Each structure stands twice: as C-alpha cells, then as structure tokens.
Amino acid sequence: MLPVDDAHPCGAAVGDAPFPLCPAHVALVAEWSSTEWGSQDLLPEACRACGSRLGVRYPSGWICAACEWRVGDVLDDGLPPPRVDVVYYLRFRDRIKIGTTANPRQRLGRIRHDELLAFERGDRLIEHRRHEQFADLRRGRSEWFTAADELEAHVRGLSAGVVDPWSLYARWLGEAAALRG
Structure with missing residues (x-):
C-alpha cells in the first residue's frame, strides 16, 4: 500500500487487484489513465468524417475511435467527399x-x-x-x-x-x- 503521510499506509487494498492499492489510490490511477490514454465511449454525435459512433474521450476533447478525426473539427463542406477506392x-x-x-x-x-x-x-x-x-x-x-x-x-x-x-x-x-x- 502507498503511504499517505508520515509513511503510514493509506488503508485496505481493493479486492484482488494486482497491486495493493486502496480505493482512493485506485481512483487516482484511473483518473490519470483516462487523462493519459483516454477512455472509450460513445461519441456525443456520429463522427462527421466517417459516421462512427465510438470515440475516445480525453480531457482536451473527443476523437473518433474509427478514423481518429477530432470531434468538432469542421469538414470543408465545399469539397466533395473523399474518394477511397x-x-x-x-x-x-x-x-x-x-x-x-x-x-x-x-x-x-x-x-x-x-x-x-x-x-x-x-x-x-x-x-x-x-x-x-x-x-x-x-x-x-x-x-x-x-x-x-x-x-x-x-x-x-x-x-x-x-x-x-x-x-x-x-x-x-x-x-x-x-x-x-
């Protein structure tokens, strides 16, 4: 377990976790992980580039999990759709x-x-x-x-x-x- 202050352990470990962390430290690790690598979730709306509904949420915003288009970026509506043979x-x-x-x-x-x-x-x-x-x-x-x-x-x-x-x-x-x- 990680020390909180004066090298005293923070509390009981969570279930059968691979590392002995208390619930507070598990929450900190989960928050850090989602900030660092994002968390997968449904997009607020379909991706404008490819139509996918699955995205990755970062503190700075969303990207499409299928095509990595940044949600909110505007497609140039004056251009025809991209051609992919x-x-x-x-x-x-x-x-x-x-x-x-x-x-x-x-x-x-x-x-x-x-x-x-x-x-x-x-x-x-x-x-x-x-x-x-x-x-x-x-x-x-x-x-x-x-x-x-x-x-x-x-x-x-x-x-x-x-x-x-x-x-x-x-x-x-x-x-x-x-x-x-």
Whole structure:
C-alpha cells in the first residue's frame, strides 16, 4: 500500500487487484489513465468524417475511435467527399466475387451476396492483379471465383485483426478527409 503521510499506509487494498492499492489510490490511477490514454465511449454525435459512433474521450476533447478525426473539427463542406477506392471480396454460396468500387455501400447494395468478407485498399489495377492471381479459380469471364483454399487464405490475410470491414473502410475515409485538410 502507498503511504499517505508520515509513511503510514493509506488503508485496505481493493479486492484482488494486482497491486495493493486502496480505493482512493485506485481512483487516482484511473483518473490519470483516462487523462493519459483516454477512455472509450460513445461519441456525443456520429463522427462527421466517417459516421462512427465510438470515440475516445480525453480531457482536451473527443476523437473518433474509427478514423481518429477530432470531434468538432469542421469538414470543408465545399469539397466533395473523399474518394477511397477499394477491392471488395463477397461470398455467395460456394463462390467469391472480387470487384472494385469507390462507393462500396451503393455497389454492394446491388449485388446479391451472403457475406462481405474483406476490403483491400486499391483500384482497378489491384483488382486486375487479383483476377490474374486467382485466374485458375475464375468462373468463366466473370468476377466470380471458386472459394478454394488459396483464395480463402488471401481473404483471411486481408481480414486478420479486422472485425468489421466497414470500420476499416470508415477509417480509410477519415484518413483521406484528414489528409486533404
């Protein structure tokens, strides 16, 4: 336990804490931690850059947990939304579609699929490279491929550590908006 004054201990330790701290010192450590590293919470309003509702609160203000846009910073409404080209991977039954778009919500809304597997940042050049890479799995001249081990391993690599592909896309949008000022 930490001394309060004259080297006397401050009081009883809290439960099974990894360090013997009294409730008062636990509160001080928690306050210091949230000041130093922030505390995750719902944003007061959706992020203007990416639309996420999850944020990190610091004493100086909020930032979006998805794209790190500072809440309250004004987006230049005179500029068009940032463009982020992505290669998408969709599953429908036993096949995977590899396509590209700059507007994935609109594009994926038009394609029948069971699951969005992953996004990869890139344009038609990256899409073309993936089509060549998995050419032996291609179904005719379409953008659909047989869901074989090789392709599924590639998709797993893209989605490693990504719980939701949409959050990754939101982060890319926020980064693009921040880079243009």
